[in-house]
Amino acid sequence: MRFLAIISVLLFSKLAYTQGGLGMTLLKDVHQSSYLNPANIQEGEDLKIGLPIVSNVMFEGSSSEFQISDFLYPNSDSNYLMIDPQAVYQEVNTKANFQLGASYDWLSLSKNLNENLNLNFAIVERINISGSLPYNLLNLAATGNAGSLVGDNIGFESLDAEFLWYREYRIGLATKISDKINFGGAVKYLQGISSFQTISNSLNLKTEEDFFDLSLRGDFSYSTSNMNMITADSGISIFSKTPFWSTNHGVGVDLGLSFKMNEKTDFSLSLLDFGTINWKNRTQNFESNFDTLSFSGLNLLELFSADSNVANLDAGSFNTDSVFNLLEIESSPSSYSTSLPFSILMSFNYQLSEKSSLSGVLRSRKFQSFWATAVQIAYLREVSESLTIGGSYSAGTNGIFNLGFMGTYDLGPVQVYLVSDNIIGSFLPQNIRFWSTRAGINLKL
Amino acid sequence: MKPLKPILSILCLSLLFSCVRDYLNTDGPRLSNWPSNLGIPLIDTKLSASELVKTVDTEDLLEFDENGLIVLKYTGELASIEANAIANFPDTSAAFDVPGFVVVQSPISLTRPFGGSIPEGMKIEHMSLRSGEAFLKIESRFSEPGKVNVRIPALTSSGTAFDEEVDFEVGTSQNPSIHERVVDLNGYEFDFTLGTPAFNQFDFEIGLTMDNQLPGFLDSIKLEFGYRNLEFIFIDGDFGPQLVSLDQDSIYLDLFSKLISGDINFTDARLDIDIESSFGFPVDVEFTQLEVLELGSNQPIVWQASGPSGSFPNPFTILNPDVSQVGQTVNTNLFMDRRNSNIDQLVGTKPKWLFHQIRGIANADSNTAKDFMMDSSFFKVNTTMILPLTGEVNSIVLRDTIDFDLPFDEEASEIALRIGADNGFPIEGALKVVFYDELFQDSLILIDEKVFDAARTNAEGKAVSSSSNLSDPVEVVLSESQSKQILNLNKAVVDFSLTTKQGQEVSIFDTDEMRLRMGVKLGFE
Numbered sequence: 001m002r003f004l005a006i007i008s009v010l011l012f013s014k015l016a017y018t019q020g021g022l023g024m025t026l027l028k029d030v031h032q033s034s035y036l037n038p039a040n041i042q043e044g045e046d047l048k049i050g051l052p053i054v055s056n057v058m059f060e061g062s063s064s065e066f067q068i069s070d071f072l073y074p075n076s077d078s079n080y081l082m083i084d085p086q087a088v089y090q091e092v093n094t095k096a097n098f099q100l101g102a103s104y105d106w107l108s109l110s111k112n113l114n115e116n117l118n119l120n121f122a123i124v125e126r127i128n129i130s131g132s133l134p135y136n137l138l139n140l141a142a143t144g145n146a147g148s149l150v151g152d153n154i155g156f157e158s159l160d161a162e163f164l165w166y167r168e169y170r171i172g173l174a175t176k177i178s179d180k181i182n183f184g185g186a187v188k189y190l191q192g193i194s195s196f197q198t199i200s201n202s203l204n205l206k207t208e209e210d211f212f213d214l215s216l217r218g219d220f221s222y223s224t225s226n227m228n229m230i231t232a233d234s235g236i237s238i239f240s241k242t243p244f245w246s247t248n249h250g251v252g253v254d255l256g257l258s259f260k261m262n263e264k265t266d267f268s269l270s271l272l273d274f275g276t277i278n279w280k281n282r283t284q285n286f287e288s289n290f291d292t293l294s295f296s297g298l299n300l301l302e303l304f305s306a307d308s309n310v311a312n313l314d315a316g317s318f319n320t321d322s323v324f325n326l327l328e329i330e331s332s333p334s335s336y337s338t339s340l341p342f343s344i345l346m347s348f349n350y351q352l353s354e355k356s357s358l359s360g361v362l363r364s365r366k367f368q369s370f371w372a373t374a375v376q377i378a379y380l381r382e383v384s385e386s387l388t389i390g391g392s393y394s395a396g397t398n399g400i401f402n403l404g405f406m407g408t409y410d411l412g413p414v415q416v417y418l419v420s421d422n423i424i425g426s427f428l429p430q431n432i433r434f435w436s437t438r439a440g441i442n443l444k445l
Numbered sequence: 446m447k448p449l450k451p452i453l454s455i456l457c458l459s460l461l462f463s464c465v466r467d468y469l470n471t472d473g474p475r476l477s478n479w480p481s482n483l484g485i486p487l488i489d490t491k492l493s494a495s496e497l498v499k500t501v502d503t504e505d506l507l508e509f510d511e512n513g514l515i516v517l518k519y520t521g522e523l524a525s526i527e528a529n530a531i532a533n534f535p536d537t538s539a540a541f542d543v544p545g546f547v548v549v550q551s552p553i554s555l556t557r558p559f560g561g562s563i564p565e566g567m568k569i570e571h572m573s574l575r576s577g578e579a580f581l582k583i584e585s586r587f588s589e590p591g592k593v594n595v596r597i598p599a600l601t602s603s604g605t606a607f608d609e610e611v612d613f614e615v616g617t618s619q620n621p622s623i624h625e626r627v628v629d630l631n632g633y634e635f636d637f638t639l640g641t642p643a644f645n646q647f648d649f650e651i652g653l654t655m656d657n658q659l660p661g662f663l664d665s666i667k668l669e670f671g672y673r674n675l676e677f678i679f680i681d682g683d684f685g686p687q688l689v690s691l692d693q694d695s696i697y698l699d700l701f702s703k704l705i706s707g708d709i710n711f712t713d714a715r716l717d718i719d720i721e722s723s724f725g726f727p728v729d730v731e732f733t734q735l736e737v738l739e740l741g742s743n744q745p746i747v748w749q750a751s752g753p754s755g756s757f758p759n760p761f762t763i764l765n766p767d768v769s770q771v772g773q774t775v776n777t778n779l780f781m782d783r784r785n786s787n788i789d790q791l792v793g794t795k796p797k798w799l800f801h802q803i804r805g806i807a808n809a810d811s812n813t814a815k816d817f818m819m820d821s822s823f824f825k826v827n828t829t830m831i832l833p834l835t836g837e838v839n840s841i842v843l844r845d846t847i848d849f850d851l852p853f854d855e856e857a858s859e860i861a862l863r864i865g866a867d868n869g870f871p872i873e874g875a876l877k878v879v880f881y882d883e884l885f886q887d888s889l890i891l892i893d894e895k896v897f898d899a900a901r902t903n904a905e906g907k908a909v910s911s912s913s914n915l916s917d918p919v920e921v922v923l924s925e926s927q928s929k930q931i932l933n934l935n936k937a938v939v940d941f942s943l944t945t946k947q948g949q950e951v952s953i954f955d956t957d958e959m960r961l962r963m964g965v966k967l968g969f970e
Contacts, residue, residue, distance in 0.1 A: 144480030
């Protein structure tokens with residue numbers, strides 16, 4: 001049930017349109033910024049080491065239409081996670097997109113081989129969850145099938161979800177091609193750990209007016225791999241079951257280009273997470289096999305018949321097998337592939353003074369069923385030799401008023417950094433529609 | 446303050462997790478409110494007469510006749526009797542003494558009659574034996590040894606007469622020598638016609654032979670002959686009048702036990718009587734009791750063997766196999782209906798018990814032909830109550846009590862029940878549903894009205910076109926207070942009432958069918 005709760009949070013909440021800490025792009029002195037700008041070459045000849053786990057922890061989430069706490073909230077009386085579609089369905093136009101992400105580094109290293117060449121390496125664990133909730137589904141859950149929807153074909157075509165848990169081993173190289181141009185790239189070997197992906201969905205439901213006959217038409221399919229890695233008897237087991245090795249292989253590429261227009265202004269362009277993972281370990285491809293599933297009421301003859309197999313209407317008695325049988329779902333173990341959530345990121349930086357700069361970032365990210373785009377304006381100031389702080393304003397399709405914070409602090413060989421695109425969301429992520437927080441501790445040797 | 450900054454950063458992350466922790470530590474998702482308008486299809490059932498018969502007829506009581514008319518059949522056995530109940534032969538023996546002074550020479554011969562134990566009034570001429578034993582027992586007080594021979598010309602096996610010899614030794618009055626010979630009678634046949642009279646008894650010849658000297662004057666010898674465990678295969682003769690059946694029994698008509706009220710008038714009821722007999726003699730049968738006790742009544746309706754078009758014969762003679770049909774069964778078929786009896790009145794109104802008594806007398810008319818029976822012969826009176834579903838139905842009510850538990854625990858602002866049918870049966874239906882609490886104190890009537898009309902019929906009462914209100918179903922709407930009240934009720938008493946149009950006789954055929962629909966709309970504010 002805990003797993004269901006989490007899936008519900010992910011599917012129904014509307015945390016969506018995460019932008020993964022745009023402010024991180026601007027913290028060029030943090031070597032993990034090269035994950036977003038592969039062309040970045042940090043200053044100095046130190047060997048920068050990202051310690052396991054603590055060096056780069058990132059959580060992000062966004063919802064396109066409403067905040068999670070309006071739709072989903074814990075019930076202190078019953079310990080149930082309450083879903084409240086009536087509170088939000090009117091805020092949704094055609095569908096509500098959501099996205100959640102998390103990552104941390106097992107290890108990262110970065111070293112400038114000379115002033116024109118940076119070599120970096122990292123092992124990063126990533127989890128991405130995205131999906132869409134159609135307005136029709138929310139409207140049905142809120143107003144029911146016997147209200148304004150009676151007699152209509154209620155389509156659920158835009159209902160989809162993707163779960164992606166993988167590990168990347170990246171080797172990056174950034175070089176200064178000329179005084180004005182830096183080019184960088186990273187090649188990533190990917191290990192898929194677990195995956196869930198809706199493949200197709202054309203389901204629609206119709207309720208007839210006289211006696212409320214229900215008919216479900218269409219089909220749907222989805223694929224999974226290694227679902228045992230995230231499910232357990234008592235709930236979810238992400239991270240507690242992190243495998244050392246996986247046979248789901250994939251490759252990915254990050255590319256970056258920086259152009260220095262003048263002493264004060266530079267632009268950069270990044271193409272990130274261009275890659276795929278081929279899933280073949282413990283895969284299951286599920287496909288519905290019914291034309292029309294109709295229910296117009298119980299058959300009294302079956303009720304009276306002693307040997308009939310009358311469905312028990314107690315909702316608590318339904319289980320996975322009975323649902324699968326009802327929907328005639330068939331499964332096959334063939335392999336499948338998924339794409340990484342590809343991003344295009346553009347940024348500029350204008351040096352206001354020796355110690356302050358103004359930056360802008362535009363990022364567009366492709367999830368399974370939608371693009372998420374956001375822009376950010378940031379101001380960064382070097383307060384002292386060891387402390388740099390800044391503020392940001394972000395806007396996107398999921399919100400136009402997001403105040404962020406970023407900062408680095410050097411304490412000898414130790415570097416601490418924190419980036420948040422929405423300060424409030426760092427503490428109350430359920431009460432906003434957009435949040436991203438990244439923090440870590442690095443060593444400089 | 447500077448060293449505190451990284452600590453604060455970590456603290457921030459901790460706060461973040463604490464905020465979402467409640468979201469993850471739950472028992473699962475649940476809708477906070479029911480959808481504001483929920484429509485649920487409840488019942489969609491196509492009831493054809495043939496399917497209905499298969500479903501409710503767990504005892505195979507319902508059939509279709511050649512015209513497709515549904516016929517309710519109750520089959521029972523009114524009386525039966527087997528051969529050994531009429532004719533059986535208890536163990537029998539006869540003994541006599543031969544004094545020594547009679548034996549004046551050796552050998553000597555004696556002839557004695559032997560009469561078996563035969564049922565009263567029966568004159569048996571021939572008997573073939575399946576099993577049994579004959580025995581010859583000797584108690585000798587002769588002072589000399591010898592032998593005894595018994596020969597029975599009337600008892601033969603494959604044409605050879607029974608002929609047995611037994612040696613005896615010297616005995617005294619205080620210490621007789623005892624000898625016994627037992628003979629298996631399997632395969633033997635009696636021919637009692639060789640004796641006088643020519644039935645039920647036979648002569649047996651005794652020969653006494655001394656080995657050496659004659660016995661003493663005061664010596665004696667006791668001879669005992671008899672049979673035991675006698676079972677026959679076949680007997681014939683003149684069996685005379687015999688009472689073969691006087692059973693009293695009843696048939697329980699279970700289908701009507703669930704009727705709460707109302708009645709059904711079957712207009713074409715019939716009782717088929719099928720009598721099987723393999724006895725070689727006629728039997729006169731008489732119904733001495735035939736009556737029905739209705740549900741809830743203690744006044745039986747008594748059968749009368751006369752109707753508007755004749756009378757049912759009472760008593761009547763059943764057929765029997767003749768000598769050329771030994772071992773065969775001959776059937777006698779009779780029936781009673783409303784033309785020759787008042788049987789329709791007996792079964793016309795929700796009967797529950799049918800009581801009957803029948804008396805059968807063999808050779809009641811002093812039959813002169815030779816009677817016979819085999820050990821497997823039997824006599825059986827079977828009855829089949831045939832009730833074609835033709836007649837008039839007057840508000841019969843089928844009732845059931847259902848425990849229910851509403852799947853929602855909040856007050857519905859509206860509960861609207863829709864009921865409709867496309868009815869091809871020539872009977873209209875009404876529904877009454879009353880909800881009660883556990884103690885049957887608080888109640889709420891959900892519906893009490895006609896929910897579908899009868900199909901239109903032809904002159905013979907057969908449905909020819911259905912009557913439908915599916916496009917305009919009966920709708921029952923509970924008020925807000927009633928919707929609130931129903932949350933506290935958990936039992937439903939459902940009365941389903943059926944009736945035909947007044948004075949109209951209708952018939953139910955296998956082609957009759959209906960579609961019953963029900964749906965409910967729940968509104969939540």
